[in-house]
Amino acid sequence: MANEKSQNVQDVFLNHVRKQKTPVTVFLVNGVKLQGIITWFDNFSVLLRRDGHTQLVYKHAISTVMPGSPIQLFDATKAEAAAPAREAAAAGDG
Numbered sequence: 001m002a003n004e005k006s007q008n009v010q011d012v013f014l015n016h017v018r019k020q021k022t023p024v025t026v027f028l029v030n031g032v033k034l035q036g037i038i039t040w041f042d043n044f045s046v047l048l049r050r051d052g053h054t055q056l057v058y059k060h061a062i063s064t065v066m067p068g069s070p071i072q073l074f075d076a077t078k079a080e081a082a083a084p085a086r087e088a089a090a091a092g093d094g
């Protein structure tokens with residue numbers, strides 16, 4: 001467990017759509033809909049690029065980020081194969 005790198009789903013998702021240059025629709029809490037490609041993000045904001053223009057969007061203003069096409073963040077078969085090993089290790093910790 002100590003050598004497993006823990007990542008939150010938000011960072012995994014944003015990094016995936018950034019690296020793949022997946023078009024996204026960003027819905028803000030006030031109902032505004034923005035579309036573009038995420039080029040950068042940090043703990044507080046996201047850079048969204050469209051038609052040669054970049055917008056800085058604060059995360060606290062974002063309601064939903066919807067990718068333009070289906071994405072797969074992890075391999076379910078690998079996760080299922082690793083589950084028995086994790087369960088056995090957890091049972092031995094008692």
